[in-house]
Amino acid sequence: MISLHDIKQARENISGIIHKTPIIQSGQLSGISGNNIFLKGEHLQKTGSFKIRGASNKVISAVRKGAGKVTAASSGNHGQAVAYISKELNVPATVVVPEDAALCKVDAISSYGAGIEKCGTTSAERIPKAMELAESEGGVFIPPYDDPLIMAGQGTAGLEIIEELEDIDAVIVPVGGGGLLSGILTAVKETNPAVKVYGAEPLLANDTFLSLQKQKITSIPSAPTIADGLRSSQPGDMTFPVLMKYLDDLILVNEDEIKQSFCFVLERLKQLIEPSSAVAVAAAMFGKIPLEGKKVAVVVSGGNVDLGRLSDLIPEKSR
Structure with a gap:
């Protein structure tokens, strides 16, 4: 497994390339969720994602x-x-x-x-x-996620969260193949084990949820979720053991919750994020984490949206 040292080395390697992305606070989202919510804006990263x-x-x-x-x-x-x-x-x-x-x-x-x-x-x-x-x-x-150097690089986002929000209580991270989640888990848990880390996954792409339930890598035949960045058929061989070791819980959200969260961030926060990012927002917005009154970081993983498909992301009742 990767270590905190690997992530710190990755930060040195890529420091001249990436942006240190901003933390966006939302009073409205905090009010809805019952927690003090901070969004880690990887949608504002170079190339539009983590x-x-x-x-x-x-x-x-x-x-x-x-x-x-x-x-x-x-x-x-x-x-x-x-x-x-x-x-x-x-x-x-x-x-x-x-x-x-x-x-x-x-x-x-x-x-x-x-x-x-x-x-x-x-x-x-x-x-x-x-x-x-x-x-x-x-x-x-x-590789897209199942590689130590990839995982360590993604973990640098976790270092930034811990350093900027020193008294953070929890972090919510969207999960597909597990590269981002495993990296952030390592960065957070090896810095401060008391911080809770939750994965968020679409109900229609629940391979990680099933794998954790069975305690072994489990694949699914298809993942027809609107969260196109999270359509992995199974967790990675290298990422999954990290999730097994460190993850506090995995939260499932349905397609309507993803759409409502996407629209909320667009309308209220004026931020265009991907449905994959809205998965993590939904976990906070719909009260699916067992916390109240806590300081919670939500990783907004990307903002690359096909504008031609925007209508597909709007809930029927909002049209």
Whole structure:
């Protein structure tokens, strides 16, 4: 497993690339949730999500070891991050995306100069394809989450939370493959074990919930949630043991709760966030964490939204 030392080393590696993202306080959200809520604004990060943290740490390491090309598999955000850092380091990149990837994310990947290949609709389909491309073209595969350097890079967001909100009581983190959650868990729990850390997952993409229940990695056949960044079919081999060791609880939210939280943040806070980010907001907004009157950080993981799909994110009663 990764350590706090690995995360601090990652911060040194990527300090010249990433933004230290802001903490946004919401009085209205705090009033609704019954806790003092602080949003960690990774939607304002370079490339629009936290993914640049882990991708930069991994690609920098690969280039230092002589990599001449990189490949990635991504529903969008990881691909953007890999494309961005690869361009910065003058290394060619190819990203394998799902057939139904959000157009804004595909366009962004292309804008950073990476090649794009489409493959299937699940991570179980696109990851092997990206690995195959890396092998056939002499490149290095950059995993979306299941890698120590990726996990450590994502954990730097946890360091920022702990340092900026020293008396924080709890952190809520959205979970797909578990790279962000495992990194933040390590950063938080190895700094202050008393801080509670909760994962938040869509009910329609509940592979991590099922895996924790069974205490073994469990896959699901599909994940038809609007939270397109959390459609992993199973937790990672490396991320899951960290969740088993440190996670206080995993919270499930339904599609309507995700939509209501998305709209609340857009209307009241004037922030455009992804449905994947709204999953974590929903866990706080709908009172699903067993806390009251506490100081809680909610990780807003990204803000890359396909504007053509905005109507799909609005609850029927709000139209």
